[in-house]
Amino acid sequence: MAQTRLDRNEQINGWAFVMPALVLLGIFMIYPILWSLWMSFQVGRGNSFSFGGFANIQRLANDALLVQALLNTGFFFVVQVPIMIILALLFAVALNDATLRFRGLFRTLIFLPCVTSLIAYSSLFKSMFSGDGIVNQTLMSLHLISAPLPWLTDPFWAKIVIVLAITWRWTGYNMIFYLAALQNVDKSIYEAARIDGIPAWARFWHITVPMLKPVILFTTILSTIGTLQLFDEVNNITQGGPGNGTMTLSLYIYNLTFRMMPSFGYSATVSWVIVAIVAVLSVIQFAFARDRRRPS
């Protein structure tokens, strides 16, 4: 079918609008990605590279620090993401109630942590959770603990501090997505359910959660990516310590590249481990979302 002039014009205009973004993404994303793929087969330190075949992949298998970083990142993912998503959902549902007073105030206050920089709030948390810091002082004066907890000097408690810190910073951000999505849900569905005598928790599980599924999926994927990229907080609060107890994949890659003897090839290989994990988790999350939609 012959293209009309209007159609062709529209095509040209369309490409012109999209082009700046595509060119930039090509230069600063696609090209580095391909380069990094090539790099991951190079061995050598500093600026002297040579093709190493699968040497880097073999090195992965014997890298205890990488295993540690994977386990830590897995811990943050499994513990923190569900807590944050559920909290954000509860806040959003509570704040979506039009009869609730001070809605705007609560919403603003709970969102407020998102305006702080990762570095600023990391410094805050580092100070608050230091051995004789305000958190230990408060817990002791409330007689909840008898001796200060080793928040930053024990690998387990250091992980808990990181979990608390991320939850504080990001829950309000996720809440905003849910709040916005809830505004689009037809109120009459809730009315009908209420009249049928369906209790609040059942309305939450069987109406709200399924309705918000696309947004929940979206925020879960963003949080997954965020967790796998975790760097600023651990670099600033614990430097990955104590004893690599909070070492994350991104911090490990940074250390491999810029702190230890530069080993660009191997750090590129490690970064592909993250890509692989993100890909697998995204597929699982999409599959889960699709599967749950079917029965109804």
Add this chain to the structure above:
Amino acid sequence: MNLYLLRRAGVYLFLSVAAFVSVFPFIWMALGATNRSADIVTGKLSVGSNLLVNFQSLMAQVDLVRVFGNSFFIAIVSTILTLAVSSLAGYGFEIFRSRVRERIFQLLLLLLSIPFAALMVPLFVMISRVQLTNTFTAVILPSIASIFIVFYFRQATKAFPADLRDAARVDGLKEWQIFLFVYLPTMRSTYAAATIIVFMGAWNNYLWPLIVLQTPENKTITLVISTLTAAYTPDYGVILLTTVLATLPTLVIFFVLQRQFVQGMLGAVK
């Protein structure tokens, strides 16, 4: 007692605790900026008289005007360029339909899940080959094309009425004129929400500036905070004062654009 009232009270208690937990670090930070390091460590929770001393001590270590200037320059230029490029793309992706473009969009979605750590090393090598290390250009350029913001604008553009565009075409407006004079003013709240997200991201960015900015006179405020925190004997009064200063601009932007922000997010998840 009435079950409804009890539940109501529960909701208020839950939200109040959450609000308190959210706000407490801010209060603690603001109070801390006025206290001596030793008092902060022992958990003093009242206004102190050390603000000026902290300020002088900070000024002695850091060229504040310069550091703030750097941060503002990077954040403002990044925000303007990102909004321009991403909204053009978001509009283009939504208004003009083509099968190839759908494929490209799917590719972008895939790229969204590639973490920065995977790009960091080649990007750094690229930047140093073209001798842009230690420049603001090196900080700004890679951040302009944000897939997330393109995605966001495309979603929001779905709410832009096609009739409006068709009417403008009939009136003889060129496509770029429609974009500038019809689309842009209608999508104000979308731009406002994007401004908050992009400005905060650029202002708070840490890892990439840490890699490319090397000399003290090019440092941004986030880099300065991390240097202060990493000191062997951290001066908490100075650190907290710096975090207050670093948080103020994003706080102001948020409060100024807050109403449009929520509307803009609403448009994007429809």
